[in-house]
Amino acid sequence: MSRKINPISFRLGLSQVWNGLFQLYGKNLCFYSNILHSKLILENYVKKFFITQELFLDSFCWSTNKKQITLFITYKDTLNYQLLKVGKLKDLIHLLLDLNFKLYLLKTSNWVNSAVLLTNYTTYNLKRDFNFKKVLKDTFTMVNKHLNIKKVVYSNKGPVILNLKGFKFKISGRFDNIRNQMSKTTNQVEGSLPFSQLNSYVEYHNSNIYTKSGVNNLQIWLFYTLKE
Numbered sequence: 001m002s003r004k005i006n007p008i009s010f011r012l013g014l015s016q017v018w019n020g021l022f023q024l025y026g027k028n029l030c031f032y033s034n035i036l037h038s039k040l041i042l043e044n045y046v047k048k049f050f051i052t053q054e055l056f057l058d059s060f061c062w063s064t065n066k067k068q069i070t071l072f073i074t075y076k077d078t079l080n081y082q083l084l085k086v087g088k089l090k091d092l093i094h095l096l097l098d099l100n101f102k103l104y105l106l107k108t109s110n111w112v113n114s115a116v117l118l119t120n121y122t123t124y125n126l127k128r129d130f131n132f133k134k135v136l137k138d139t140f141t142m143v144n145k146h147l148n149i150k151k152v153v154y155s156n157k158g159p160v161i162l163n164l165k166g167f168k169f170k171i172s173g174r175f176d177n178i179r180n181q182m183s184k185t186t187n188q189v190e191g192s193l194p195f196s197q198l199n200s201y202v203e204y205h206n207s208n209i210y211t212k213s214g215v216n217n218l219q220i221w222l223f224y225t226l227k228e
Contacts, residue, residue, distance in 0.1 A: 058117040068100035112146040115203035115220045123207050132175040140188050162224035166191025173216030
């Protein structure tokens with residue numbers, strides 16, 4: 001089986017599930033489209049809101065039924081005692097969604113919680129410190145210390161426990177303030193990388209980093225195995 005950049009698509013329905021659940025039947029197309037439009041606006045606002053608060057966004061998880069809409073937002077802060085001010089966020093939610101809406105904010109204590117969180121964390125540090133190799137080395141060392149860490153996720157078989165078995169970092173572009181106009185690519189790999197095994201669990205995320213030298217692309221893969 002050929003390798004894919006994003007190896008999640010052909011695992012959906014086997015070991016991984018979607019991060020949203022919207023089940024609307026009958027003559028609800030207009031209602032459904034309004035929800036999706038509001039969802040897009042709200043997620044974009046939350047991403048910008050978290051940046052201004054120096055918070056690192058992890059994930060969105062939506063669920064809806066006939067009676068209410070539920071949104072779970074997982075995040076990590078730079079300071080463990082930092083309080084999240086959500087007054088404006090609540091006002092926007094009630095403005096966009098005139099429905100029974102519940103919002104849950106879940107703060108994780110571990111930086112190696114997901115590929116999204118790691119990407120946002122690395123991007124933040126790269127914007128503060130232009131030394132790409134140093135930042136990537138520090139992040140790589142941090143993740144390496146958390147190999148075999150356990151994580152609970154929801155799969156097609158219900159909640160399961162995963163073990164982190166390997167990871168891969170890849171960054172491409174004109175970094176380290178080089179004068180050469182040609183871009184280059186660097187990879188850092190550790191542990192087991194089961195790209196082609198459908199029974200494995202993979203998290204993937206990428207982000208563009210804008211610098212004076214141009215645009216750099218950061219990709220992170222986290223590889224898990226199901227705990228027996």
